[in-house]
Amino acid sequence: MIDADRSTPADRSMIARLAAHISHANDADPTARTAPARAAANEKFVKQAREMHPDASDERIAQVAEHLRKAHFIRLGRASGAARRAKAKTAKAPAA
Template sequence: MGPKDPEVRALRARLGAHASWANTLDPASRTAKARAAAAGRFERQAREKHPTATDEQIARVADHLKRAHYAALGLKSAAKRAKNRAA
């Protein structure tokens, strides 16, 4: 089992992630900038699709864009897992 072995890499990554989060007392503040950037991206997409919409409508569309994005990621992940099981 060498250092490039996927299992070893996964264990090292998990170790690093847990050690990093153990040093973080306020996880929300640590991820706030990334969450704001993602929300801004979905809002920009909503405004591009519907330039005359109200702020309430934009918020609703942005929420659905975000949900669609994560549903697409889930679908890709499920397909990858199925492919790996078949291999």
């Protein structure tokens, strides 16, 4: 047994990754495992689309929701890139 109080953050990370791989290896249908989370995430965009266009058809709501989803992930990508650039900049900065 591993003593969680004495393990390092790197140890805990490795233990968690190991557990996740074992858990996923035991799944007969990995897509079904994550379906509820994907549906909940998509519903967030559908709800937002319905608020923006209350009189729109279901087809139009689906289109708007897809655009909102893509915009969301583009924003995440931009933020991630900015964070990586900032981290790289501070790593290259000379020590004072």
